[in-house]
Amino acid sequence: MRERGDFERYVEQRSARLLRTAYLLCRDWPCAEDLVQTALAKAWLAWRRVGDDPDPYVYRILANTHASWWRRRWRGEVPAGELPELPGGAEPDVGAREALRTALAALPPRQRAVLVLRYFEDLSDHAIAAILGCSPVTVRTQASRALARLRAEHAMELR
Amino acid sequence: MNDVEQELRALLRDDSADVPYRGVNIGDVADKARGIRRARLRTASAGLLAGLGVVLAAAAGLRLTGAPPEVTTTAATTSPTQSIAPSRWLIGTSQTFTEGGRKQSFTVSSSTGQLVVMLDCGPGTHAYVWIDGGLALSTSCDAWQTSWHAIPVTGRGGVSVVEAAVVPSGAAGGEAGKVLASVTPYPAAWTIRVMEQRPHPCTTPSEPRFVCLPPS
Incomplete structure (x- = not known):
């Protein structure tokens, strides 16, 4: 290669x-x-x-570059001319998915990277650890914290 | 797998399904690579000039505090065989490593009480430098920039022990030793140069050198 x-x-x-x-x-x-x-x-x-x-090399650059950009860019609220539509009339599962999407977007970049590599790329915790330059234990910890936040948002939406 | 994990898997699959038609092609990548290469060259040049500025300022400072008057002006050169003496040399060590997440160690001479440390690591990396056992530097290495840091040292016996390590930026934060212990060693290319400035004959070939400075 x-x-x-x-x-x-x-x-x-x-x-x-x-x-x-x-x-x-x-x-x-x-x-x-x-x-x-x-x-x-x-x-x-x-x-x-x-x-x-x-792949591991490229994924590592992706994750590190994204984390670096994320730190540098201002992440404040974007002013809008109109209020966004509330999900009140939507189907319950659509509301839950939107809540999950919002919670996912609010995760720190490292936790989001762990979830994307684990649940989209189907990589093992060892492979993710090698990509992110940390231990598999750290990967499991990050994933556990991220999932806990997603579960909390999901549960609130289903209430 | 529970509901949230299943829902997350479906969400990630569905949300990324509509890849824009154009996508990424090799021409775009080649353009970007040229831009990155140009930026790195600019950064390296700026780092060299900044480093030279630091050293010239340090040299001027030494003169004010009683540098020997017999020091003569010489042209900057990197030739180890050129015979122009005596003059001010930056004597130092350049160490390139291929592993992050592990503390690397080497010794440098440090008779003047101040070392200049130059780091060339990569984006998304955080570097730690310990000198004589104490944490002397904790800095981000983003954007492939070469950074310079003047660090006072005690220089016991004229020798200082330098230990350095890089970790992913995401792992940095908190006590350096604990951060390092939590990171599994991984492949990473990085360079540290540690330099000491002192009067030194330019002809002595015993140590690696970077530049023979004009005292100006």
């Missing part, structure tokens, strides 16, 4: 999936596109050092 042709094949085969993962991290398609381009560009610059399986 050293040549430009290998890299181009990797981009062709994996960019759609990476884009979905990036979107789940930042919840915004232009941001996701920028995130994937940045991750792949950094991977290309280090391609000779990347092993036969570039």
Whole structure:
């Protein structure tokens, strides 16, 4: 996995999936596109050092770059001209899903990354730990805390 | 798997299903790579200039506090064989490591009481530096910037023990030793340069050197 042709094949085969993962991290398609381009560009610059399986390396850049952007960007409320619609008339499960989506978006980037890698990419805690540069115990702790917050939001919505 | 986990799995699958038509192509990635390479070059140049500024300022400070008048002006050079002496050298050690999450250790000479530490780690990384057992530096390494830090040292016996480690930024926070203990070693390329400034003949080939400074 050293040549430009290998890299181009990797981009062709994996960019759609990476884009979905990036979107789940930042919840915004232009941001996701920028995130994937940045991750792949950094991977290309280090391609000779990347092993036969570039996924862990690329996922690590995705998660770290997203965390870095998240810290730098102002995350205040966005002023709106009109009040948003309340989910009162929606189906109960739609309300629960929206609550889950909101709670997921409110998680710290590291916890969100753990959930996305575990429940979207179906990676093991060991693989996630290797990607995020922490121990499997830390991954389990982060996942447990994140799920607890999601459960609390979910339970409140179902009341 | 409970309801929330099932619902979360479905949510992640459904929410990311509508990938925009254009997506990411190799041309976009190549453009981005060129931009990153240019930015790194700019940062490295700026770091070099800033470092030189720090050192020149330090050199000026030493003169004010009684630097020997016989120190002569020399042109900046990195040639170890050029014979221009005596002059002010930055003597130092450059250590490149390929592992994060583990404390790395080496010794440097430190007779002047101040070391300049330069870090080149990666985005999303946090670095810790201990000198003679005490935490001297805890800093973020974001954006591939080269950062410079002047650190006073006691320099017992003219030698200081430098220990350094990088961890993912997400793991940083709290007591450095505990942070490091919680991180499993992982592959990470990073470089630390520790330099001491002192009068030194430029011809001595015994130590690695970075620049022969004009005292100006």
